[in-house]
Amino acid sequence: MKLVCPECKNDVDMSKAPTVEVDHVIECNHCGITLQVTDVKDDTVAVEIVDEGK
Numbered sequence: 661m662k663l664v665c666p667e668c669k670n671d672v673d674m675s676k677a678p679t680v681e682v683d684h685v686i687e688c689n690h691c692g693i694t695l696q697v698t699d700v701k702d703d704t705v706a707v708e709i710v711d712e713g714k
């Protein structure tokens with residue numbers, strides 16, 4: 661699984677999310693932003709930034 665954070669452009673550590681499915685929420689371990697999975701193809705994960713409105 662490979663995921664590049666759209667915010668900070670770093671590779672997100674996916675070791676804490678061994679299984680990733682659409683609508684799964686992942687927190688970037690670099691900038692802390694919340695990302696929601698929109699698509700999974702082969703080893704590439706597509707995400708969009710979730711605005712939690714804190």
Ligand SMILES: [Zn+2]
Binds near residue numbers: 665667668670688693
């Ligand atoms: Zn990030």
